[in-house]
Amino acid sequence: MTGIGPVEPVNSSDAQDTYEVIGADTPRFTDRWQALPTRVRRAVLGTAALAAATAAVIALLPPNPSSPTNTTLTPMPWPANVTTFRYTGLAATFDSTPANGLFRFAVTVHSGPPVTLRVTGTGFDGLTARISPAQTSTINAGTTRRITVQISVVDCADLPLDADLPFLDVTLRNTRAIQHQSFTFGGAYPDDLTQLLHAACHPLPPRPSTRPQAEATGHADSQNMDRK
Secondary structure (H helix, E strand, O other): OOOOOOOOOOEEOOOOEEOOOOOOOOOOHHHHHHHOOHHHHHHHHHHHHHHHHHHHHHHHOOOOOOOOOOOOOOOOOOHHHHEEEEEEEEOOOOOOOOOEEEEEEEEEEOOOOOEEEEEEEOOOOOEEEEEEOOOEEEEOOOEEEEEEEEEEEOOOOOOOOOOOOOEEEEEEEOOOOEEEEEEEOOOHHHHHHHHHHHHHHOOOOOOOOOOOOOOOOOOOOOOOOOOO
């Protein structure tokens, strides 16, 4: 507070002088606190301590997972976009079962939820294909599963003897979608499938026997033969 000169008295007389009190205020908090009864002060302190403890517990709680956040969720991938096939070779030769072939593949799911795989065909009407021994296979993200596909020749009428860029028809399923997809393979797979087609539909002629042939005598209409 600033000013010039002394503060003039409001009311003054020769018998009694009264002066204005500058800066006077209400009683201080400490004075009021000390004036309270001991029981009331204890109750106030207990309430304050409980409130402070409750605030500390709330501050330590994790955020509500249901509350909206600014985090952008990654969209779930389509199963065909995260699944790859690789041909690894024959599981067996065609000597014992020339109409059936066992072909091995490595299937990798790169990300997202697990993918369930089913092999449905080969693109040729005369062939059937399925995963052996199970009909389906489920692959988790970040893993590679080796599967065996049994391809069987059921009709040679419309089958080519040389498989040019053959492919597998598959069904891929995850929690987002079910997709029908065809995977084309080069390298050794066309050669191995061609070997199966030749073994089933164009077998080699039988080798001539090394045993001496028996001579048959008699008339053309005779049903009897003399063997030497």
